[in-house]
Amino acid sequence: MQPANTSKVNELVDHLFRRESGKMVAVLTRLFGVHNLELAEDVVQDTLHQALSDWQKSGIPNNPEGWLMVVARRKAINLLRRERYTQNFADDIDPFLKSEWTLSYTIDNVFLETEIKDSQLRMIFTCCHPELSHESQLALTLKTLCGFSIKEIANALLTTESTINKRLYRAKEKIRKGDIRFEVPLGNELLRRLDAVYLTIYLLFNEGYNSSTDDLLIRKDLCSEAMRLTLLLTEKPLDAYPKTHALLALMCFHAARFDSRIDDKGCIIILEEQDRSLWNKELIGKGIDYLTKSAHGEHLSSFHLEASIALQHCMAKSFKETNWKQIYTFYDKLYEIKPSPVIQLNKAIIAGRVYGPEEAIIELHRLEKDKNLVNYYLLPASLGEFYLQVNNKERAKTYFEKAKKLTQSKAELELLERKLKS
Amino acid sequence: MKEFMFLVRGYHKLTEEESQQSMQKYVTWMQGMMDKGLYKGGQPLTQDEGRLVKNPSEVLTDGPFMEAKEVIGGYVIINANNYEEAVEHAKACPLLDHCALEVRELKAMD
Numbered sequence: 127m128q129p130a131n132t133s134k135v136n137e138l139v140d141h142l143f144r145r146e147s148g149k150m151v152a153v154l155t156r157l158f159g160v161h162n163l164e165l166a167e168d169v170v171q172d173t174l175h176q177a178l179s180d181w182q183k184s185g186i187p188n189n190p191e192g193w194l195m196v197v198a199r200r201k202a203i204n205l206l207r208r209e210r211y212t213q214n215f216a217d218d219i220d221p222f223l224k225s226e227w228t229l230s231y232t233i234d235n236v237f238l239e240t241e242i243k244d245s246q247l248r249m250i251f252t253c254c255h256p257e258l259s260h261e262s263q264l265a266l267t268l269k270t271l272c273g274f275s276i277k278e279i280a281n282a283l284l285t286t287e288s289t290i291n292k293r294l295y296r297a298k299e300k301i302r303k304g305d306i307r308f309e310v311p312l313g314n315e316l317l318r319r320l321d322a323v324y325l326t327i328y329l330l331f332n333e334g335y336n337s338s339t340d341d342l343l344i345r346k347d348l349c350s351e352a353m354r355l356t357l358l359l360t361e362k363p364l365d366a367y368p369k370t371h372a373l374l375a376l377m378c379f380h381a382a383r384f385d386s387r388i389d390d391k392g393c394i395i396i397l398e399e400q401d402r403s404l405w406n407k408e409l410i411g412k413g414i415d416y417l418t419k420s421a422h423g424e425h426l427s428s429f430h431l432e433a434s435i436a437l438q439h440c441m442a443k444s445f446k447e448t449n450w451k452q453i454y455t456f457y458d459k460l461y462e463i464k465p466s467p468v469i470q471l472n473k474a475i476i477a478g479r480v481y482g483p484e485e486a487i488i489e490l491h492r493l494e495k496d497k498n499l500v501n502y503y504l505l506p507a508s509l510g511e512f513y514l515q516v517n518n519k520e521r522a523k524t525y526f527e528k529a530k531k532l533t534q535s536k537a538e539l540e541l542l543e544r545k546l547k548s
Numbered sequence: 549m550k551e552f553m554f555l556v557r558g559y560h561k562l563t564e565e566e567s568q569q570s571m572q573k574y575v576t577w578m579q580g581m582m583d584k585g586l587y588k589g590g591q592p593l594t595q596d597e598g599r600l601v602k603n604p605s606e607v608l609t610d611g612p613f614m615e616a617k618e619v620i621g622g623y624v625i626i627n628a629n630n631y632e633e634a635v636e637h638a639k640a641c642p643l644l645d646h647c648a649l650e651v652r653e654l655k656a657m658d
Contacts, residue, residue, distance in 0.1 A: 227574060227578075
């Protein structure tokens, strides 16, 4: 035991709780049944409260993770005993939990390391179930798997706490009604469902990486949580899917540049001006490993291409030395797989690097007609940028002003402001 | 379908290893009964103590009132169509490794 120290306890607890609570909720949901998800969350909350008060009194135990699991386990057993004549628990093990002949034995099994991972996988597939809206999936994932508070989720997703509460309520209502099972799907179903999981994790990461939330800590947490969940997907029995590795590689390459993108004041530093020596080489190395692992099978996914594009940036010694031609071919292929106007926009920007700003300006003007991009700030912002490059300051100004109206992000606004002055 | 109770008779202190093995056998048997929809419930009873309330003024505290081989160590309730079937299930039940099973039909009161 270390001596009690309130601020130290709080600091440790913040981090530890976020990491461990998702694990505990998953395990307890495995026991109580997914219809009792809230009960599982209550027991975990209760465990965390007890940890906080005990640790403040008598110090942090040597193995706080183990402490939490032991207490959660005890609280779960108490609850199972108290409720066994009035409640139904997880379908497949309910009778085992209701008989004292088999109760401890069953619980011991569920608390095994491999089973804890399995429960977390089940939880991922439950939170990312296609029956739920994307918004609900994100909120539910952050709440149950990542241990975010309602306030933190609202901050992260740029909305109000009451909106988040509504989304969670709707999602849990669906789960309670039994439309969504707590399991890892099999066979063909698995492939379809994995795509839904990838999408949610990808959104989660993007929320952290690109979003307009000013809270930098929350944004970093979103990214690292997205990576942690993807890492879970690389373990048995799901370790055979190249797309998972491609997604992880993509996230490593982006995360490697996280710190160099934002200065001390929270202002955006554009790629061209980033200090490349700050890029995290270890993460880039990991990303390369994952990308290598992802290179099998016949299916080239958008993650493969996005990761390859990000790698080109990571490998370039300077902005000027970037292999724009190679990047342009990747975008070309990406557009074949995912013909979205945003990718077309990116292609136009890269065209500007390969063939000169005039080319980009023509392409970007063409995209102005696309309804999907009407409110997308990056289109006028890019036009402004390329007009600057051809020294047409007046037009550049018009487009930067236009872009300013389309974003609420402080950092983005500040960047446009700087451009307007240049 | 009727309900039958196995009264687990006899008491046998198991070693750690024995108890792990018998637990696995029991869980397998129970899973099989569950899969057939025949398992209803069951609980063990403590062995060291008991009270026998004969009437409001006479309570015997000397437990457990019978010879060790007779003590009721718990119960299991299953579904079966008749005694023959119930007995067959009892014969397959691993509790039999260490105890005897008294099979009784639960009475449906008129």
